[in-house]
């Protein structure tokens with residue numbers, strides 16, 4: 001008892017330490033840990049060899065590039081004609097126009113594309129500069145065939161495209177994609 005009384009002054013600091021430690025554990029138990037969420041990133045692996053194989057594969061379905069190559073194959077292009085950035089919709093339209101040429105002139109006819117995005121003298125806001133227009137040579141066709149071709153192209157391409165029979169010195173068939 002004498003011992004206890006002698007060290008009574010220690011009670012205050014012991015209680016203080018106990019309060020601090022208790023408080024610490026109390027708060028710790030209240031703080032919820034941030035749940036660990038694992039974010040899975042879908043791994044996209046580009047296999048160059050697989051890609052090259054798919055390019056060489058036969059009987060592959062036509063993709064965008066395939067339609068573009070078909071257009072180049074089914075037409076001749078005037079020197080300097082730039083079609084590399086032609087919009088995919090215009091590739092399809094071009095094929096359709098080639099089909100019209102075949103209907104009018106026979107299946108062996110090879111149409112000539114005289115302009116894509118290349119000629120610097122189109123109107124300022126010409127669709128040619130947006131890779132959304134093509135010009136076809138028609139001056140070598142008899143007049144009645146030109147008319148037949150233009151009408152057929154307008155009919156087949158429908159409302160998404162504008163087909164113009166540009167007359168005058170540089171007569172040609174102009175096809176453009178509408179917005």
Ligand SMILES: [Zn+2]
Nearest residue numbers: 133134135174
């Ligand atoms: Zn044009």
